[in-house]
Amino acid sequence: EIVLTQSPGTLSLSPGERATLSCRASQSVSSTYLAWYQQKPGQAPRLLMFGASSRATGIPDRFSGSGSGTDFTLTITRLEPEDFAVYYCQQFGSSPLWTFGQGTKVEIK
């Protein structure tokens, strides 16, 4: 089983600042299989990035994804008030088919 470890657990930042979220895999993951989600309290997750670096429909360009192998990054260049949320990375593999990281909470400083 591939384990995804996200860091930091919590990121305290101010609006307008840059957020850098890390997702590290216990084994190499194809970039094709790496996705990022945003979840706000009481809401379902929302797809942000797929294929590690492709933005989903309607996602603003302040969100970007990068990485390969075991290290992936989600960057939010200038935090807007609506960006404060929990972010999860996800990978597709085998047994189990999909796993998620434990999440990074981006909170207002």
Place this chain on the structure above:
Amino acid sequence: EVQLVESGGGLVQPGGSLRLSCAASGFTFSYYSMNWVRQAPGKGLEWVSFITSGGSSIDYADSVKGRFTISRDNAKNSLYLQMNSLRDEDTAVYYCARVVYGGYAFDYWGQGTLVTVSS
């Protein structure tokens, strides 16, 4: 507009059963693979089960294998999760989620239905 609407959650005793449904609209349901994902209160996301567009391939997380059964009815645009032998640790919000066509991410999610297993 793509919509996924879950139903069927509720309070059930340990060892009991529950059947969740997910009604899909706004897209050709029979073209897409689907999943169930759950989230225990205050916790992260856990993938539960997968079914291909035609239902020919199915998979489960080890934590539910042998107890949960996923199915779909493409004529009714509906996805199901039959949950038997429920345990306290199955308490969670259960989401249905669509797989990106030809891809591996989940592009649409329902609003979730809460399952509480407690005596």
